[in-house]
Amino acid sequence: xxxxxxxxxxxxxxxxxxxxxxxxxxxxxxxxxxxxxxxxxxxxxxxxxxxxxxxxxxxxxxxxxxxxxxxxxxxxxxxxxxxxxxxxxxxxxxxxxxxxxxxxxxxxxxxxx
Amino acid sequence: xxxxxxxxxxxxxxxxxxxxxxxxxxxxxxxxxxxxxxxxxxxxxxxxxxxxxxxxxxxxxxxxxxxxxxxxxxxxxxxxxxxxxxxxxxxxxxxxxxxxxxxxxxxxxx
Numbered sequence: 254x255x256x257x258x259x260x261x262x263x264x265x266x267x268x269x270x271x272x273x274x275x276x277x278x279x280x281x282x283x284x285x286x287x288x289x290x291x292x293x294x295x296x297x298x299x300x301x302x303x304x305x306x307x308x309x310x311x312x313x314x315x316x317x318x319x320x321x322x323x324x325x326x327x328x329x330x331x332x333x334x335x336x337x338x339x340x341x342x343x344x345x346x347x348x349x350x351x352x353x354x355x356x357x358x359x360x361x362x363x364x365x366x
Numbered sequence: 367x368x369x370x371x372x373x374x375x376x377x378x379x380x381x382x383x384x385x386x387x388x389x390x391x392x393x394x395x396x397x398x399x400x401x402x403x404x405x406x407x408x409x410x411x412x413x414x415x416x417x418x419x420x421x422x423x424x425x426x427x428x429x430x431x432x433x434x435x436x437x438x439x440x441x442x443x444x445x446x447x448x449x450x451x452x453x454x455x456x457x458x459x460x461x462x463x464x465x466x467x468x469x470x471x472x473x474x475x476x
Contacts, residue, residue: 286464288464288466295466295467295468295469296410296454296466297466298463298464298465298466301462301463301464308462309462309463311463341409343409343410350462352397352398352417352458352462353398354400354412354415355400355412355456355464356412357402357409357410357411357412358409359408359409360409
């Protein structure tokens with residue numbers, strides 16, 4: 254079974270721009286969660302989507318948003334990029350979410366200059 | 367107090383020894399507990415999940431959960447140099463929100 258895929262793998266953006274990251278979950282998984290990982294803050298939960306609905310949200314500003322499509326693929330958008338948004342963005346998929354095992358994709362390394 | 371705390375590292379053990387990694391959590395309503403292994407430059411890889419009190423064994427790995435004391439641990443028996451990585455403890459509360467610890471870096475010396 255194919256794993257979680259994320260595109261692009263690497264991205265360089267300028268402060269003030271916006272960015273969209275994509276995640277395709279494992280086949281049959283309906284939950285997709287997004288995380289931000291930085292050396293200083295560790296792995297921080299952004300949000301979880303299940304059946305096209307945002308089910309949980311972390312403590313991030315409204316510049317961070319996401320959506321999920323009917324095929325369970327998910328996108329995450331960050332608007333008005335700040336230098337502090339430079340991080341590894343990880344997507345994880347789960348059969349049901351809400352406490353089930355999550356499997357991570359390879360991540361998207363975002364650098365904001 | 368952090369929601370999920372892991373024993374501060376780095377932790378260094380000789381090859382063949384038992385490595386013990388600990389994690390405490392603050393939300394008594396937490397129901398699901400996971401251990402992930404993350405190699406440098408890679409994404410986290412799920413190695414163990416545990417949902418009820420007691421021990422759960424999978425090969426050289428044993429996860430232990432004590433909800434009354436709010437701690438979960440991971441034992442790695444017969445540690446190998448390939449086990450050298452950062453180990454992340456993850457806790458999911460009733461609301462379904464995932465919280466990760468900062469991780470413990472393990473080095474297994476040949």
